[in-house]
Every structure is written in C-alpha cells, then in structure tokens.
Amino acid sequence: MSVSMDELGPGLKIRMKNRNIDCYVFFTLALISLVALGVILYFIFAQAIPFVGKLKVVPEGMGAIVKWGQDYSHTRLWDLFSTRWSPASYKHQFFGMVPMIVATTVITLGAMALAIPFGLSAAVFVGEVGPRWLKDIFKTVLELLAAVPSIVYGFFGLIIIAPWVRESFDVVSGSNGLSAALILSIMALPTIASLAEDALHAVPNTYREASLALGATKWQTIWRTLIPAASSGVIGAGILGMGRAVGETMAVLLVAGNSAFLTWNIFRSMRPLTAGIALDMAESVHGSAHYHALFALGAMLLLIALVMNWTAEWFHVRLLRRQGIREG
C-alpha cells in the first residue's frame, strides 16, 4: 500500500513531445479522482454549513430553543462544540459534538496503544528475524486479515470480546470504549504491520552490513540502526493505521455502546463520530437541523481523517527523500 509514487511511470521515460488527442482523453479520465474528492468536500461542507447559517439558537433556561430562520445574527458555530448531544426532541435540541470527538479520541488512542507495539514487533520479527517463507505467509495472512469486513469484526466483538471485557474488568456492560478499542486494534494491526514492514524493508542493506561489521548483534542492528533509519515510515504506518481506526464505523457501532454522554472513562459506553452519524441518519428528517448537524459530524470526521492521512504521507515522502529511494 504505497502512499505516493513520485516518479513518472515507465511509459514516460520514453520521451514523446507531442500530446495527441488520446493523451487528453486519458487526462480527462484521470481527473475523476480530483472530481470525486471535490464532490466529497463540497457536499460534506455545503450540507454542514446550513447548520451554522440557517439556525437561530435562542438560549432558554437549561438549554436552547432552535428555530428556523435566515437571521444570521443569532447563529453560533460554537453550539457544535458544546458538550451535550440531544438532537431528537422537538423543542430543546442540543448539537454538541464534543462527547463524540472525545469518544473517537479515547477509543483511537486505546486501539493504537495496543496495535502499534504488536504491529511493529510483527513487522520486525517477520522482516528481519524470521525465515523467508514466514514472510510470504505473513504477508498473505495480513492481506486476508485486512479484507475481513468490518461488520464481521463487529460481530466478533459483540459475541466474544464484549462479554470477555465485561467479565474480566467487572463492568456493567461489555459494550464500552475498551471493547471498541480492542476490536479496532485488531483491525488496524494488518495496516500497521504491513506498512512498517515495507518501511524496514526499504532500509538499504548497506546499513545492516555496516552495523554488523562493527560487531553489533542482530538485535542491536535492528534497535539502533534499522528502526531509527526507518522511523519516518514506521511513524507514517502508525498514523495511517490511526486514520483507519478513526474512520471505522460498523465495528464500533456494534460494540462501543453508543451513549452520547461526555466521558473520558474507557470503561463507559461511548459514541464515536462515525457511530453518531450511522445511528442517527435513519431518523433524521432530510433538511432538518439534525440532518445538517450529522453532516457537520461528517465534516469533523473528514477533517480528522484527512489531516492524519496527509501527515502519514508527509512522513512517507520524507522517508523516501532521506533514503534517496524512489518507488516504481
């Protein structure tokens, strides 16, 4: 799963100056990914903005009354960042997405705390220590693990992991943040292990030889030479795995418990951003404040995921530059 291919393709190394009609036909087709991306950004934000633009939020007592209107003077973006999410009632509606942002953060960090050590150790063991045949099997297994549908992981979490969490940690319900973090760590593991292995593999052999020639053991070579040399790629792998975990919907929807109350306690029921969208979309009326608020959740999620993706790519490109290696 390469992140960027800087160099031109092999067909380009053959110099052809004239750009014929076929060149532009394929160029037009290639624009589709940009068009798709543009459509995504436009739709998510265009549907999220009416929430800010059209609503009139009037504070009253403990809450606020939401009224429709074009009076922009009363609309506050800040209402999205309050701590209470209660969109269903007719009169007193609250659209604070902080509980969901917190849930996403807690669950993702929990998942990464498990997935990164295991993924990294798998990458090092298989890439540097184990025999060659193990590496082939390992890559196939990772590919198969990565392909298991998220709803199956969710089902697995619901039947196996949630009861286990309930009994081992003696909590009221197994549907909590920890179960979601456990499931996500299993799901992010293949991505992290596979990408970290690629990063280690990309370290030139001369590094290994130089280190071993100085009398270092294999482990010292790995720990002091290879991992620092591949650090950008390894960090990129971790961040990309994290991006996967943030965007995961079905698995967390089934095991996280989905309570929209603000809590930092991983043993409590939580509702991450993705689950928030999936849960409420069926009930929201098209064009209502609730509907637009869900798009605002989507916009938040998209921003988080894209920032992570770009950071990961930045690390990856830096790795390629530093090693003077180009793909392709």
Add this chain to the structure above:
Amino acid sequence: MTVDQEIQKEQAVMQERRKRSMTQWAAFVLLGIGSLFGFFFLAFILYWVISQSASAISWEFLTAAPRDMARAGGIAPMIVGSIYITGGALLVAMPFALGSAIWLSEYAWKGWWLRAIRIGVNTLAGVPSIVFGLVGLGLFVFVFDFGVSLLAGMCTLAMLSLPILIRASEEALRSVPRSFREGALALGATRWYMIRTVVLPTAIPGILTGSVLGMARAIGETAPIMFTATAFMLSNPWPTSLFEKVATLPYHLFGLIKISQHYNETKAIQYGTVFVLMVVVTLLNLTAIIWRTRVRRKKAW
C-alpha cells in the same frame, strides 16, 4: 600487562557478549510472541466462524429468501444483491480507474496536474467509508434523485473503490517492462497503438487481480450503502430494478443484530450470514492472491 589482567579483560568481554546475546534472545522471543498475534487472531476468527456456523448452512439457507421476520428461510437474495451492487460498482468505476491509471503510467507529464491527481487519489483513499455514505446520500439519493436504490449504492461504492482500483491498475501497468514499449515504438507504433496492443494485454492479469481485490473490499462494506442503497427485510427481497432498494449480506447481518426484534432467535442465521460473507470475501482474496503468484511466476521477464 600481567596475565591476570588479560584474563580479567577476556572474561569481561565474554560476559558482555553473553549479556548481548541474552538481550537479543529475549527480544526475539518477545517479538515472536507479538507477531504470532496476527496469525492467532486470523486462526481464531476462522475457527470461531466455522465451528459456530457449520450447522446453520443448508441448501435452503443458500437458496431461499428469508421468512418469518428473518427467523427462518435463507439469505439467497442478499447474496445476489451483494453481487449486483459490487459488480455494478466495479462496472461504474473501472473505466475511470483504468483511464486514470493509463494516464498516470503512460501519458502524465511532470508538473502541477500530476501532483494534484496523485494527491487526489491518495486523499480519496483516506476518506472514511461513512463519509462516502453521507456524500452518496446527498448527491446520488437527493440531488440526482435516484432515491435509496441499487443505482445510488453502486455509484457510492464505485467512488469508494476508485483509489484501490487506480493503484492496482497503475501498478500492473508499471510492471510492464520498458523494453516492451520501446520494441513497439521502434516498429513504428504510435503511443496509443503501443498501449493498446502491447502494454494493456501484458498488464491485463494484474489489472484483473487488482479489481478482484477491490471487489472483495467493497462487498463487505456496510457504512457507505446503509443510507444509500440497502434495507433490512424488504417486502420483495429479490433485486428487480436499479431504482429499488436492495438487500445485501453485510446489512442483513447488521439488521439481524441491531434492527430485528428477535436477536436471540436468529442466532443461527447470524452465524450463517457471517460464514457466507467470510467465504465470499476469502475466496475472492485467495483467488486474486493465487492468480497473482502464478502470473508472476509465469512471467518470462
């Protein structure tokens, strides 16, 4: 230096070496245990699915429609629906994906556009699947007015699988050696003629493997189609038209767990659905992986 000092030095070196090899040994054991986890989980999930669901699979389960609020009957319409929706997505996405890949590998000129399209593909790959669902809902269901339908779901899934397909096709095209191209050009072929007669036929197996992998990924996706295409317990479960809702495997499973009122009575059917879904995904993947290895082995260059 006395003999004693020399012996002492020797011993110190030996001790240091022993310590280092102990550290290495301990580290490798830890790493080994850590890396076994991946294998362990795959084995455990497979074992669990197979052991729990073997009894649920029967001829009726695979060929009949669900009955009695999904408490009895089979999941055949869901299998068909899933195949329709992913196959359709592939049909919609593939022309664009192949075109993009051909441009990126064969025609692209260095500069602003190339960078922009690369960023586009990479960014698209990082968009969460539920966001595709939201966009599909806004764009295909409401703006294009397809309604919640098979067609809207196909288009949404096509958007989702676009980056996977582009990357796989480009990789296949890039693996065609430069000498093939040069040979064709030396014989007087134009660039498009060269691509059509030499590059594409050589790359086709790779492109097909990539699209099978893309299909395996798309068939298990639930989040993008849950608002745009699919529903639980339709009155007519069989897909009949592009403009109607369609029943799919992953959403049927979700419905059995979360929507149905008979969670405990449908246990066997839940396991059976998981089993079928896993078999379909794993078969698609294994086909692609085995095919890929065979094509690589047969390669003469």
